[in-house]
Amino acid sequence: MEADGTGRASGPSGSILRAEGISKRFGGVVALDDVTFDIRPGEVHTLAGENGSGKSTLIKIIAGVETPDAGTISVGDDAYARLTPRQAIALGIEVIFQDFSLFPNLSVAENIAVSTYIGDRRRTVRPSALRRIAADVVSRIGVRLDLDAPVEELSVADRQLTAICRALAQEARSIFMDEPTTALTRREVQALFRVVEQLKQRGVALVFVSHKLEEVLQISERITVLRNGRVVVSGDVAEFDRSALTVAMTGHAVTDTPPPDSLRKDARPLLEVQGLTSEGRFHDVTFSVRPGEILGVTGLLGSGRTEIAESLFGVVPADAGTIMVEGRPVRIRSVHDAIAAGIGYVPGDRLTQGVFIDQPIARNILAGSLDRVTGPADLVRPAAADQLVQRAAGDIRIKMSSSQAPVRTLSGGNQQRVVLAKWLVRGPHVLILNSPTVGVDVGSKHEILDLLRAKAHDGMGIIVISDDVPELVAVCHRVLVVRGGRIAGELSGERLTEDEIVKELA
């Protein structure tokens, strides 16, 4: 392996960073157990694993945010038992955290340049110098960003770019990206990959944390798979394919998805939407969902796909158009109206909109159905409530120690199931799900999709809003593509393929 131009020596093995024998416990839970992980200059190395496998903990330890219980981190010839965030930055380790870790109140320029200033141990700040550092990075990777805008005014994609620019503002030798693509649409992901390619050529090592299989196989040169805090396998990308990776991550083979049930052609639509319009958000949207049908809705970020769902659920009522449920026109001016009409909505950001994260699982499941378990004087009947919770939890297979445990203690996939359970116990006619499998690992993803299929089989109408093209193809009967607030295309049958969807999206 070639030495890079910054003058710092690479270790004897050719790696620029090596974490050896890292262990970490949180209370009684082992997060990492004797993990060894190394990266070489100019390579893209993916750290794969399901939720809770220890990926994020490992990155936090390397970034100096968490302290390991055992093990060493070697950079060049120096070994450290632990790092501080400042040391890590000084050693050329940059991390783009899953939540970006930006300062919403500060300008893009300051966000980009701030860690350079900290790294240089400066005491004073000159705004013009700050701006120069930022402008330099932005032009170096050839992106467009408004340097003076506060980060809170940026789109998610631009925030992501800001975080990437911040990592590049310093002479970073290794950049860790924790699930960098979860917030991005397919097109943005491809643009990100082009940036990654440029960085590689400059000798920067990149570590991707991901559980999206296609991405992992597309972009990486080496893959290390973690499961339950241990390294299961590590090697060149050529040694892996989709199924091998799935087996390594989950510990068992996940069978490929069966094709969706065929629909009864004569069935009356459950939901009919005619000419739905919301000024400045979407225009003249018309579609229908039949019983047992899974309808996909996709489009780029900002295309209006989420807005349509929010109007159907009464979050932001539409200005014009008609909505019919089971052939009866309904007026949806509020969330309450939507629930009364039999429409359910699982929002995309389950952590802020979908669950009460610190409340017990049972209360979360009951939150939407209290009226079903109340007796005289509107008091909750504990026995009925308990029965409903147990039935829902069993039906949806939520892995929990107790229904009284807070939702926070569950894995991402199980949290998502709690949100689903909340709606499924109500038995809505139509359930709308926004990005139901984002941030959910492979195993749980399949189970959630199976659950949706089963519910459709029972006659529910399901609308899935998603960016995940393979998922849409696997689970949907039809897919609508939204562009600029209008339905730009409809794909079904023979035309429902990944290529066709991507073509419609562009």
Add this chain to the structure above:
Amino acid sequence: MSAAASTLRAIPLGRLRGQNNEGILALTIIVLAIVVGIADSSFWRLSTLLNIATSTLDNIVFAMGVLIVIISGGIDVSFMAIGIFAGYAVIVVTNNTGFGADIALVGFALAATIGLGLGMLNALAIAGLRLPTLIATLGTQGIIRGVLLAYVGSKVIPNYPPGLNDLSTSYLLTAHAPSGDTRLSVLILPAIVICVLISLMLRYTMVGRGIFAIGGDAESARRAGFPVVRIQVFIYGLVGVLAGIAGMMHVTQVRLANPYELVGGELDVIAAVVLGGASIFGGKGSVIGTVLGVVLISLIRNSLILLGVPGTWQRAAVGAMLIIGVTAQALGSSARRRPTGGVAMEATT
């Protein structure tokens, strides 16, 4: 979106508005002054200006401390207790020991040191024990006030050491009016110096930017390498120092050291800082806005007196201003956070 946003920002009207609505605040003050002046022409006199300046200068220094805490995402309700503790204790100590009795500056240095010590108490509770800032400072407020009344003294002291006594009657300007003379205290000078220093600190030092960063997102600040605990200790230490100095200013000006004073007046200062554009959610605020906020609150109180509104209503008016200020912020931030939906990601390769 970047091009459109930057042209929008270049419009002078947008610039006049100020980053934290300082322009709107200044406009409100001018309009209010005109309206009150029309209702009562005696308002438009130099004496009114001097009166407002003299009566606000201790609050402006208190407000600088509160501003720093609020930018960092916290809240402090102990600063008035620290202020009166420091001011009263200095009078007691210098009267009893004669230490530095002739030089007012010694008294101020002593007050600042006492303030620093009491501020460290807050730092210990907040940075050390990780208590929520409201609860921590509510607790220390009680402790500080209790200790003051129980151990330092509970009597009103009218006689001052010569140094502070001279300072309390040193004036920069005097406005003569038939109803009596109004004078501007020299203490306005240190108050201005403090405002300038805090403004420079917030804008041009890493500590200052660290305070904004912590207010924006404390965990991100830690991850970016800011020494968060050290900055928090600095914040609460500095707030203590400022409160000590402000308390000493107050005690000097009123020429009657009363240990029961100040505590209870936190509302005026916090309301002024929030009206001045500091975000109650942290991460935003400016010195100029804060000064305008203090002036606006003082102006409202002054004009209510002038218009013959009973004093009991003044508190209600200040409370209403606090609610208006926070509401304006909440509305403003929800308008800003509306997603732009712009996709500006383009790599050149």
